[in-house]
Amino acid sequence: MRISSGIAGVALVGLLAACGGDDGGGTTATGGGEAAAYPTESIRMLVPYGAGGPTDLTTRTVGACIEDELGQTVVVENLPGGSGALATTELVGAEPDGHTLSLVTAGTMVLTPLANEVGYTKDDITPVGVMAEVPSVLAVGENSPYSSAEDFFAAAEAQPGTVNVGVPGASTPQAIELQRLAEEHGVEVTVIPFDGNAEMTTALLGGNVDAVLINASTDVVQNIESGAFVPLVASSEERLSWLPDTPTFTELGYEGLTLSGSTFGLAGPAGLPDDVVATLEDTLRTCLEQPEVRERIGEQYVPEEFAGADELAEVLDRTQEVYEPILG
Numbered sequence: 261m262r263i264s265s266g267i268a269g270v271a272l273v274g275l276l277a278a279c280g281g282d283d284g285g286g287t288t289a290t291g292g293g294e295a296a297a298y299p300t301e302s303i304r305m306l307v308p309y310g311a312g313g314p315t316d317l318t319t320r321t322v323g324a325c326i327e328d329e330l331g332q333t334v335v336v337e338n339l340p341g342g343s344g345a346l347a348t349t350e351l352v353g354a355e356p357d358g359h360t361l362s363l364v365t366a367g368t369m370v371l372t373p374l375a376n377e378v379g380y381t382k383d384d385i386t387p388v389g390v391m392a393e394v395p396s397v398l399a400v401g402e403n404s405p406y407s408s409a410e411d412f413f414a415a416a417e418a419q420p421g422t423v424n425v426g427v428p429g430a431s432t433p434q435a436i437e438l439q440r441l442a443e444e445h446g447v448e449v450t451v452i453p454f455d456g457n458a459e460m461t462t463a464l465l466g467g468n469v470d471a472v473l474i475n476a477s478t479d480v481v482q483n484i485e486s487g488a489f490v491p492l493v494a495s496s497e498e499r500l501s502w503l504p505d506t507p508t509f510t511e512l513g514y515e516g517l518t519l520s521g522s523t524f525g526l527a528g529p530a531g532l533p534d535d536v537v538a539t540l541e542d543t544l545r546t547c548l549e550q551p552e553v554r555e556r557i558g559e560q561y562v563p564e565e566f567a568g569a570d571e572l573a574e575v576l577d578r579t580q581e582v583y584e585p586i587l588g
Contacts, residue, residue, distance in 0.1 A: 298358050298536050302333040305526075306351055306362035308344035313456070314477040314561075318392045318524050319363045321556045325547035330539075343431060344368025345378045352384040356531035358540065363391070364527045366519070366579040367433055374580075374587035375431045382576045386532035387525060389544045390567035390575070392557050395521040396434055396495040397480070397506065398425070400471045401464050402487050409492040409512055412471065413447060420448035426460045426472040429453050434473040436583060437495070437520040443586075445514050464489070475522055476503075478558060495520040502560050519579055525572040541568045 305323045309315045320336050327334040339347035348368050354360035362385075369382040398412070406412040416423045427434040430453040442448040452469055454460045457479060460472045465488060474480055476491075483489040484503075491506045497518050499508060509517035526544060528536070545566045547553050554562045 298539055299330055299332040301359055302335055303327075303330075303358070304354075304360045305334055305336045306347040306360070307336060307338045308340060308347035308363065308365075308368050309338065310340045311338045314392075314394060314475070315363055315365075315524060318557050318561075321553055322391050322526065322544065322547055325550065325553050326540075326543055329543045329546060342378070343372045343376070343429070345372055345376065348372070348380060348385075349378065351527070352380045352529055354529050356386070356529040356533070358528055358532060358536035361388070361526060361528050361540070364525045365522050366576060367431075367522070369527075369576055370579045370583060371431055371433065371436065371587065374583060382580060384530045385527040386530055386537060387527050387569045387572035387576070388532075388537060388540045389569055390523055390525050390563055390572050391544070391548070392524040392561040393521065393563055394475045394477055394524070394561050395500060396437075396473055397476045397484075397489075397491040397503070398471055398473050398493040398495075399464070399480070399484070399489040399491045401467065402490060403467075404470070404490065406471070406492065407490075409507055412492055413512070416447050416449050421450050423470050424450040424452050426452045426454050426463050426469040426474070428456050428460060428474065431587075433522070433579075434475075434520045436586060437517050438473060439586065440517060441514060444516065447514075473520055481560075500560070516582075519582060523572070523575050525575070527572070537569055544568075 303326070305319055307316050307319045316338060323334040323336045339350060344365070344367060347362055351360060351362040364385060369385065372378055373381050400406050400412070406415065412423070425438060427438065429435065435451055435453065438449055438451050454463060457474060457477060460474050461479070461483065463469045464472050480489065484491055491503055493512065494500050494503055494506045494508050495518055496508055497510065500506065526540070545568070548562055548566060
C-alpha cells in the first residue's frame with residue numbers, strides 16, 4: 261500500500277518533533293531543551309587529608325579557578341582517614357559524570373591499596389592531570405653532627421640502624437624509599453613514623469630524631485630558609501633550582517630513589533567520558549598558567565611543563581611497578 265506524499269510529510273514532521281530535531285545551532289535538543297553541557301551542577305572536590313596542609317591549599321586554589329572557568333560552584337571537602345582510603349572510596353563510588361573529583365597521590369592510589377584491603381586500585385579512577393609536585397628532602401637540624409650528605413651516609417654505613425630518620429607515616433613513600441635504601445643499597449637507618457610534617461618538625465628541632473625525610477612544603481622551606489633545617493639530599497631526579505647546592509640521591513650513587521616526593525593529581529572515577537576529561541584537562545592547564553594560581557600554590561611546585569592525564573597515569577603506573585614487589 262502506498263502512502264500519499266501529504267500524509268508522509270505530516271508523519272515526518274511529527275517524527276522530527278518527537279525526536280526534538282536540531283535547534284539550528286548544531287545542538288540536538290531533547291524534551292524541548294538543549295543537550296546539557298558539562299558541568300550541569302556543582303562539583304565536589306575531595307581532599308584525602310585534613311584542612312590547612314599543602315594538599316588542601318592546592319585543591320582549594322585549583323578548585324576556585326575551575327569554578328571561575330567553568331561557571332559552576334566547586335565545593336572542596338576534606339575527608340581524611342585510612343591513609344586516603346575514605347576519600348578515595350567516596351570517589352570511586354561516585355557517578356562518573358565529572359561532578360565528583362578528588363586530589364590523588366601515589367600514596368593514596370598505589371601504596372594504600374598495596375598495603376591494605378581497601379576495595380579499589382589505581383585502575384578505579386580516571387586521571388585528569390597534575391596540579392603540583394612537592395619533592396622530599398632528607399634534612400637535619402642546624403646543630404646536627406652531620407654537615408653533609410657524605411657525613412650522614414658514612415655514619416649510617418658504619419653503624420647500621422643507629423641513625424634514625426623521621427617519616428610522615430609507616431606506609432608512606434618516604435618510609436618505603438628508606439626501606440629501598442637498605443634493601444637495594446645496603447644503607448640501613450631506623451625509620452620513625454610520625455603523623456605529618458608538624459610532628460616531624462617538632463621532633464627534629466627538639467633533637468628527638470637525627471634527620472627527617474619530609475615533603476618540602478612551604479613550612480619546611482621556611483625552616484630551611486631560616487637555617488633551622490639543613491637539607492642534605494633532594495628526592496628529585498635532578499637538582500632543584502631553588503636548592504641548587506643540595507645533591508640528589510642519584511648523584512650520591514643511590515639510583516632510583518626518586519619516589520619519595522608527592523605528585524598531587526586531579527582525578528575522577530573510572531569511566532569518566534572523554535569529553536569531560538578533555539574539558540577538565542584543558543581547564544586545569546589554563547588554571548596552572550595563571551600567575552596568581554602558581555603563586556598561591558608555590559611557583560616551585562607547579563610543573564614547568566603541564567602534565568595532563570597521560571602523565572599522571574604514568575606516575576601511578578611507575579610507582580606501582582616499583583612498589584608492588586615490595587608491598588604486594
